[in-house]
Amino acid sequence: MGNPLRLPAKVIAAVALTGGAFALGHYTRLERTPSEAPRPASGEDRAAARLAALERRVGELTSAVRDNAHTGAPRPVTPPSGAATPEPAAPSDDTDAAPTPESVAAFDAAERMISDAVAHRVIWDEAKREDLRAQIGVLSKSQLETVYSHFFVALNSGKLVASAVPPL
Amino acid sequence: MSEWFLGRAVPVLALGLGVFLATSDSLAGNKTTGEVTAYPNSGFGSVGSARNSADTTQYIECSTAVTPQQGHRGFCTARDALGTTVGCFTFDANMIRVMASVNASSYISFQFDKTTGECFQVTVKNSSRYPPAI
DSSP: OOOTTOOOHHHHHHHHHHHHHHHHHHHHHHHHSOTTOOOOOOHHHHHHHHHHHHHHHHHHHHHHHHHHHHHSSOOOOOOOTTOOOOOOOOOOTTOOOOOOHHHHHHHHHHHHHHHHHHHTTOOBOHHHHHHHHHHHTTOOHHHHHHHHHHHHHHHHTTSSOBSSOOOO | OHHHIIIIIHHHHHHHHHHHHHHSSTTOOOOOOOOOEEETTEEEEEHHHHHHSSSSSOEEEEEEEEETTTEEEEEEEEEOTTOOEEEEEEOOHHHHHHHHTOOTTEEEEEEEOTTTOBEEEEEEEEOTTSOOOO
């Protein structure tokens, strides 16, 4: 039989090896395919599991309500023995300091900065941000919220051209 | 035999190996990109795509901070390749937690109330599908 097309031996070997490599690659990919993957849970299984979880939760809540009815207070949470002492709670975000003359002046200055940038189409850049940073440190939470709102409403409507955001 | 092996078989084997590596899926994986998009009430895109983009304009970010007097707050901001910038802020602790989870492979999406500038939805997806910021 031999080599009827008289192809160089190198070409034949390259074609054979490349073909073999493809076959090997295909085989290894097939090997990686999980043939016995766990059967996905059916809709019924999932519904049953959800129902069981809900029933457990209702049981826990009922028990908690029953316990609290006796004491009138939530059950104290007992940390597991050996657990680290819990950190003191962070100050609540709901509390807001009352405005002071200083914070009112800073608030007016901050609002004016944003209004001026909008009115004069001045680009809100890093320098403006640092100017505003000097004002917002003394603001109460609600004053700060108003300043942020003013800034982002102007930004999102395209009235304020900004290359920077306000200081956090 | 040894001379034949080194002179002929090794180059052919190397060629075969090269073709195998170039055509196999061994370096593949599901990939996607996320150029930054800014709409009138939302912004979205992936951190890595923005960072690696050809333009020097687009970016997407979220920042969080806390002070004793003013509590926790956070921003998300997006600027697209054309320079349109949108952003929103929040004092909501849950949204701030989501904002704080952003990393170099994150896809960020946020929506906001146009009348207040407040975020009402923030989504962060950390996935191998998104390119890391280089």
